Amino acid sequence: MIKLKSYIHSIYNKIRHRGEHPSVLASKDCKQMQEDTSTGSVADSPTQSSDIVNEVELSAKDIEQTDVNNEPAEISKESTNETENLNNQPQEEEKPEFPEIADSHNGVRKPAISCCSYSEITNGYAIGISIQGRSHMDDDTPCQDYHLFESLGDEWYLTVVSDGAGSARFSGRGSKANCNLVSTLVKQLIVEDNWKEKTVLPTELEWYIEARAIFEKMKLFYRAKVEEFNDGSTEDDFYATALFTIITPMGMLSAHIGDGRMGYSSQSGEWKSLMKPHKGEEANQTIFVQNNWTNPRVPSLKLRGVSVPEVRVVHEVPTAVVLMSDGCEQSAWECTILDRETNRYVDVNLPHPGFMNPLIENLNLDESEEERKEDFFDILDSGTKSCEKERDDKTMLLVVFKQNEL
């Protein structure tokens, strides 16, 4: 019979095995940033019990109450995000908001969908889905990704994807909050700076200043919130990436902190990238909005040569725009391709036409919203062997314009 000490230890370890241990990614400075996005540890010191059963509410109401949006922007919202409100239940108790889909043919358990969106827009459609990863199915934890699409009026559109950190306690809510914060702040920027009345896009420097201000404001929001909660929770508990693109009739503005991918198809049908992901030395390292990337540094903070945040201004009207979490990149993006001349692997950093074009062709054939959503889910879940094998949460947000005739 094992004594109480060992018993408690074993219970503790069971809990930790379920991925509920708080992240230890308290990055404090530039150099540490690359070090402290940890891969693994065999550390075995038990954490405080409050780490396991801490309840924090981070809701849409919280965002509205914060000073980021004192004067709500009057911009039409045509989003049909079916789960746009932040979940205000603790992540440990979160249940998928969509029922799990059981394959009627063979009874195979399918992943839950945590967020699904669809919008008909004047010249096309936008479709997005966030699917629970197979590793999360195994340990019965929800999808930690989130996405958002909004029509901002006058053929301006906002697309956002956020990927919650592995074992940060409330990363699922962090990713939702990131999407909603980006939405609030971008709309505020567009209205207060009269962007729609301007006939040209900002320069890359101007956009960098604004995008950085947006991310800084988001970071401040989390700091203020955890101080207000005063219950032991920290900003680390909400670690999540954020990538977004504003699509306008003049071109696109993109910005991001973290990994994932964004790209677009040009008028000539050529797929191009809108970002380079922030990655560390090891395969599962990145940076989050809540990390300490804001400290002034000389030289400025870069992860493997990519500025934090990174922005792009594209003076080209797309035929399609795609944003995805890293769970989709093995299938849909060219990231680690062998260059046979040099015998080295290269991050080509382009959407994979062999995946993206058939995907859009397929969706274009669908005749109803439901059919399109179902196909989108099926293809991302198991459309290729790589999709089937992927263990991570998958989010893809795709905007297709009608002139796209692939």
Add this chain to the structure above:
Amino acid sequence: MGKERFRGESAPNLEPKCLCVLVMDVSGSMEPCMAELNTALKSFFKDIEECRGGVPENTIDQLEICVMAFDEEVKVLRNPCLLEDGEVPKTLKCRGSVTCSVDALKAAIQMVQDRKEFYKDTNQPYYRPWIVFMTDGEPYPYNEAEIAAFEKQVAYDTSDKAKKYMIMGIGVGDDISDKTLKRLTAGHARNLRGTSFGSFFKWLSASVSTITSSKPGQKVNLNPGNSEWGKPFDEEVEL
């Protein structure tokens, strides 16, 4: 419906690599359990190849196994690489009576460094490598100065500051003292229950899968706790 008519293909991306270096004591005292160890090792290879016991399909494309055996010398029985189809590990055979544990661990660390350099040179993404050290006794001959110097090195290498690799020590047999094993593995040592090599390797394949499924920001917990195959050395058990 759409899936059936979908003619897309995935990008031909390389999967990130995960290196696991097994450092096995084959000194004479391991002889009584060597048959079980070999059987368990074979089963481990098969589990990875055939995705048995919950091993995800992509592990075969990610896990590079290196096997090193040591007694009075260190021998590399398998250089780091993915498993071949139907590959069976070389049989471990007991040899001398000397146990050069520190030399073996130093060789494993060098192996890890070399492989990481290779990954970097070829631009291959990789997870943090893992060293598993299995022994049934103290280093022999015992050199305190050498052990003390190595203890410092491994503690630094595995610290949050360096994060060069992960390490785990597995003590075989009831008579093994935890003191030196913990020093050699930065405190990350477990006592194998009897000859539960099979259960250990099942846990190892599951843990490798956890690493290769880990997400950015995730601190992967590889602490087996009080498991079927092993127990902490300081566990108090009522007889």
